[in-house]
Amino acid sequence: MNWSEIFMGKRTPDEKDPTAFSAGTAMVGGKTLPPADGEVGCQAAETETESGGGAVELPLCDVAVRMCISDTGNAAKAALYLALSESIDEERRIKEALSACGWCSVATEVGGISGELAAKASRALVGAALNSGVVRRSASEMHALMHAAQEAFNSFIPFGLLEASVGAKIAIVRNAQWLAVAVVGDAAFHAIAQHERVGVGVMHI
Secondary structure (H helix, E strand, O other): OOHHHHHOOOOOOOOOOOEEEEOOOOEEOOEEOOOOOOOOOEEEOOEEEOOOOOEEEOOOEEEOOEEEEOOHHHHHHHHHHHHOOOOHHHHHHHHHHHHHOOOEEEEEEEEEEHHHHHHHHHHHHHHHHHHHOOOOOOHHHHHHHHHHHHHHHHHHOOOOOOOOEEEEEEEEEEOOOEEEEEEEEEEEOOHHHOEEEEEEEEEEO
16 A cells, blocks of 8 residues: 555445455355456565566565455454455455445545544545445444444554554445444554554444
8 A cells, every 4th residue: 555645645235145255356146256466375476577677576475365254243354354455456346245245335545643633534434434325324323433433543543652654544344234444554653663553443333
């Protein structure tokens, strides 16, 4: 994920049969969705050579994950998987797989100083959820969204990190019974010390 784009502001229910989907290949009711680039499994990185003779360093390893969604209680797992997606295509495939089994989902991104994050995240979260139709303007659904988001961000950002720079991807997944919010990103007082953080929250609708 390109956090510089986030910091610059360039990016801002009936149940069916269990569904399995992955970063490599999504399976929905026996139908195979388009596969992702790369092979399934964990493969050590190699070095490719450009036409000009320079070396291009590939990722350390390429891991394709297959996840099975077996019941409505797996909303948090689905939200985490969506928040961990690293490309538009991967994000789209996950959303399509969830939609095929009657679930709603959306993802958005937010960045800035952690002291300002509450206001930014609230606007991004509510805007994405309402604009995508994941939640409706009802007391029960907005209540579930706010509580799930509060639980996720309390885990993602410790209270002491008041001036840390933060870049995060927020995923919201809901079904007929549960709504989950997952937050995945980086946070640090200095760019040289940044590291990954994750938080998830779930609330009954």
